[in-house]
Amino acid sequence: MQRGGGFGGIVTLCCLVLFQCSMVSTAVPVPQHKVDLHWYPATATWYGSPDGDGSDGGACGYGSLVDVKPLRARVGAVSPVLFKNGEGCGACFKVKCLDKSICSRRAVTIIVTDECPGGYCANGRTHFDLSGAAFGRMGITGESSQLRNRGELPVLYRRTPCKYPGKNIAFHVNEGSTDYWLSLLVEFEDGDGDVGSMHIREANSDEWLEMNHVWGANWCIIRGPLKGPFSVKLTTLSAGRTLSARDVIPRNWSPKATYTSRLNFKL
Known part of the structure; x- marks a missing residue:
């Protein structure tokens, strides 16, 4: 059959995605129900x-x-x-x-x-x-x-619960990310597998900053200059479960790099 999608897997048109990110509402509903x-x-x-x-x-x-x-x-x-x-x-x-x-x-x-x-x-x-x-x-x-x-x-x-034996949740920094526009993709999420909302916290800050859903499994935030290391908090769409990975993205992070946390959801 004719395949759908056509995004090529990574954010290659940074200006287009930047525009999309700016147009997305910051209100991301998270249904609180079990799978x-x-x-x-x-x-x-x-x-x-x-x-x-x-x-x-x-x-x-x-x-x-x-x-x-x-x-x-x-x-x-x-x-x-x-x-x-x-x-x-x-x-x-x-x-x-x-x-x-x-x-x-x-x-x-x-x-x-x-x-x-x-x-x-x-x-x-x-x-x-x-x-x-x-x-x-x-x-x-x-x-x-x-x-x-x-x-x-x-x-x-x-x-069915997602299972990635031996894997912890990882965060891929999408191509085109800067100190003023940061886009992340979640990998190897046990349990629900889906993401309903994502927040980041900068170094030496107590404030969680909400990211916006852009396309597919990609999330972004426009703000700056953003200062790492970054902690990341994600909430699943299906059951509203929350997990926070402290300082998972280092101060000297790089676009196209993937940073692995030390934890995952319990099954």
Whole structure:
């Protein structure tokens, strides 16, 4: 099917993103509810090579991260109802097909890294567009090819906690960031996986400064000059859980660098 997204994975047009950041409201609602673990009906297709890992980049902005473990072969694009204008990025789902003659009982776990806004994903449908490898894993042993030949499949899906064994939450500083415009992307968030709001705190300050959602999984703040090291506080969209990483971004931070914290959400 026609792929959605088209952002290329990183913020390359700094002026455009700067304009977007300035236009976004600072009020970011954070629903206070638990992740719904019930199974719901949807449809699924696949893209890329039959046994491929799927997207390179995608509308969430994870870039080359989608090509390596632990995301590799677990990536998926979702329709707008699940993508949520990018705030659904990072959420994890279990997806399983229903035809017992060709589908196994196991569900495949995918991570939202992209959006599919047209075709199968239009008209308010709940749809998953999976990598060829992820789609094939829903089939019984030896039937992966036959399963992919079916094209679109009815499936069941539910939210599932994200799990990144051995990983702590990391913050990628997007290309184009300066002392007056700082953009961050969250990586390897256990649990809910999605981000509802993000704040930073400068060195020698008690004030948490709210960041704005720009596109995909990217957040930014216009203010300055900003002085590191920066502490980062994020709140999940699904359950409103909060985590603060103290001084995780150093004083001499660099654009395109990724800084790993010492903690993660408890599962």
